[in-house]
Amino acid sequence: DSGVTQTPKHLITATGQRVTLRCSPRSGDLSVYWYQQSLDQGLQFLIQYYNGEERAKGNILERFSAQQFPDLHSELNLSSLELGDSALYFCASSVLTGPGELFFGEGSRLTVL
């Protein structure tokens, strides 16, 4: 058990809908990272928050947004969903903002029909 909790584990929705994925980092970790793993693109970095502030952005679509709350949990919002958004979405946390060990959640599997 990594100590990182993601909900929901599975989510099935329709095109055009909006979903929210939630991540609770390990106790004491200030950084939260979001990653997308799709069959054709592999694992890709989406975005990082550190202590409530956006710290780095990767290949995140404009239809996607994220935030980190004062209690350090984070939410990834995906809107106007398309079939190609079907993927595993992982959250990871670390103590610091720079290079350091990462602890991954179990992932949220999103299926868009």
Added chain:
Amino acid sequence: KNEVEQSPQNLTAQEGEFITINCSYSVGISALHWLQQHPGGGIVSLFMLSSGKKKHGRLIATINIQEKHSSLHITASHPRDSAVYICAVRTGTASKLTFGTGTRLQVTL
């Protein structure tokens, strides 16, 4: 060409065999991560390396910064080692990880 290349893509081994998975990268890095992803999908961080060698149980990871190459070794492999092993690199103080495409390992009895 991908910034991070792994080989082999697929690997089948018999229980007890010594296994090596390779990772080559083309950019200067501050750290390299080895990750394990089981069929259920969850990802576990195995090692984070910036130089030299690390060992944890039957797993050994090495990195050669000059040659831009890292290897993950599994000694006395076991069916429970069956998983996808992913190499990922971090450049500078950047938060972004760039991932390899993974090596799918199956260990049979």
